Amino acid sequence: MQHFRLSMIITVICLAIAYYWGGPVGAFIALILGVLEVSLSFDNAVVNASILKKMDERWQQYFLTWGILIAVFGMRLFFPIAIVSMATGIDFVGVSQMALKDPTTYAHHLEASHVEIAAFGGMFLLMVFFGFIFNADKELHWLGKIEEKLSSFGKLEAVEIIASLGILLITQKLIPAEIRLEALVAGLSGVILFVIVDSLSALFEDKDEGEQIANAVKKSGIMSFLYLEVLDASFSFDGVIGAFAITQDVVIIMLGLAIGAMFVRSLTVYLVRQGTLDEYVFLEHGAHYAIGILAGIMLVSMTHEIPEVVTGLAGAILIALSVWSSVRYKKAHPSE
Numbered sequence: 519m520q521h522f523r524l525s526m527i528i529t530v531i532c533l534a535i536a537y538y539w540g541g542p543v544g545a546f547i548a549l550i551l552g553v554l555e556v557s558l559s560f561d562n563a564v565v566n567a568s569i570l571k572k573m574d575e576r577w578q579q580y581f582l583t584w585g586i587l588i589a590v591f592g593m594r595l596f597f598p599i600a601i602v603s604m605a606t607g608i609d610f611v612g613v614s615q616m617a618l619k620d621p622t623t624y625a626h627h628l629e630a631s632h633v634e635i636a637a638f639g640g641m642f643l644l645m646v647f648f649g650f651i652f653n654a655d656k657e658l659h660w661l662g663k664i665e666e667k668l669s670s671f672g673k674l675e676a677v678e679i680i681a682s683l684g685i686l687l688i689t690q691k692l693i694p695a696e697i698r699l700e701a702l703v704a705g706l707s708g709v710i711l712f713v714i715v716d717s718l719s720a721l722f723e724d725k726d727e728g729e730q731i732a733n734a735v736k737k738s739g740i741m742s743f744l745y746l747e748v749l750d751a752s753f754s755f756d757g758v759i760g761a762f763a764i765t766q767d768v769v770i771i772m773l774g775l776a777i778g779a780m781f782v783r784s785l786t787v788y789l790v791r792q793g794t795l796d797e798y799v800f801l802e803h804g805a806h807y808a809i810g811i812l813a814g815i816m817l818v819s820m821t822h823e824i825p826e827v828v829t830g831l832a833g834a835i836l837i838a839l840s841v842w843s844s845v846r847y848k849k850a851h852p853s854e
Contacts, residue, residue, distance in 0.1 A: 521788040524582070532773040537771050547765050555757055555778020556785075558826065561812070561833045562753045563782050563807035566746055567789035568764045573742050578790070580743060582783055585750075589783070593751045594775045595768070598758050601635065602627040612838070620843050621766035629732035632759060633697045633820045634704040637689075639752040640816030641682060641708030646749065648678035648808035649716070650802075660803035660843060682709055685817070693821050701820060708752075715745050753812075754779075799847055804840025808833035 529552065536548035568576055604612045606627055617624040650656075651665070654672030659665035671677050686705040690698050754775070761771045789795060795802055811832045815824050 521783065521791060522583050522773060522784045525777075525784040528775045528780045532777050536770055536773045539773075540767060542772050546765065547767075548777065551761055551764060551771065551774025552777030552781070554826070554830075555775050556781045558757065558830045558833065559753055559778065559782045560785070560837055561805040561808035562750065563785040563789065564795070564801055564837070565749065566783075566786040567795055568802045568805075569742055569746055570786055571790045571795065573725050577740075577743055578787065581746060582787060585743065585747060586780055586783055588747055589750050589754070589779045591772075592672040593747075593754045594779070595772045596757055597751070598628055601631050605631045605634075624768065625762040625766045625814040628759060628762065633693075634700050634760065636816045637686075637701040637704035638708040640813045641686060641705040642712050642748065642752045643813035643816065644682050644685065644697065645678055645709055645712040645716075646752075647806055647813055648681050649712075651810075652677050652681075652749070658799055658803075659687050660800045660807075660840065665803075679709065689817055689820070705805060711748060715741070715748055750779075797848075798841050798844035800840040800844045801837070802840075804836045804838075804843075807840075808836045811836070 532552075532632075533545045533548060537545040540547070570581060573581070599613045599617060602608070602616075602624060603610050606613070608616070613624070613627075616627075629811060651668050652672035654669055654673075656672075657667050659669065674680075686702065686709070689705075690702060693701055757775060757778075758771070761775065765771060812829060815829055815832075818824060
């Protein structure tokens with residue numbers, strides 16, 4: 519329980535603030551939002567853990583401290599306000615006042631930006647998924663020959679970019695003409711951001727030891743931290759918008775999602791400390807396939823409303839199957 523002690527403290531503080539702000543109903547809604555955030559983000563925690571375990575102790579602590587501040591106040595409060603500000607032309611202060619005094623109008627403006635948010639987040643997560651699937655160095659394959667064949671395509675230069683842009687172009691034919699440009703620009707921005715964050719380590723390359731130095735920096739420093747924050751942001755987009763279906767009080771939404779975000783981060787550290795990814799060898803596979811499903815759902819949601827329960831169940835089923843497969847693999851290969 520020591521890994522979740524800070525999360526419990528934050529939960530008590532957030533619920534107390536929610537009770538002060540919105541009474542018993544406000545505290546209850548914040549708790550519900552926190553539970554939903556955790557249940558829908560387990561795959562996020564697994565993927566985060568696969569990256570975090572390669573970082574040193576100092577950056578792991580930054581992920582739990584500064585990272586949570588960025589996740590709560592940056593992505594779940596300021597970023598949605600910034601989106602509405604850019605979409606409406608109203609200044610940041612004006613939108614902040616709208617969020618507090620006229621949450622219905624604020625929610626309407628935020629929902630009106632759903633296409634851009636879904637295209638950006640969907641394409642970024644799709645790049646994460648393809649980056650794992652097309653990894654030619656991956657030795658263990660959950661889906662056997664099928665996944666092994668897909669991994670072999672990783673020998674092609676920038677194959678994940680080609681596949682992602684191909685899907686983005688296909689979606690252009692399936693969405694109404696009036697939103698195609700916005701979806702295209704937002705989708706391309708998601709791909710570009712992934713490439714930038716994933717490639718920044720090249721700036722630290724040395725002529726003689728280039729790749730080793732770059733990998734060391736990426737695994738233990740700010741590059742991985744930035745990557746984790748952007749990944750968390752991509753997961754949080756739908757959660758922020760979906761929260762308005764439960765309440766339009768932005769303070770309660772922020773407090774509820776803060777509870778969930780803190781527990782997801784604690785769960786990430788727990789998975790790293792306990793060596794869970796080494797114990798359940800296919801867990802990372804299941805999480806990445808869940809990310810692929812989420813990316814597809816976000817892209818489809820540009821034109822069709824997808825219930826949150828579908829996203830949650832898809833991720834939960836894939837995670838459960840990966841754990842079951844891991845247990846079977848361990849029994850069949852005890853020496854490993």
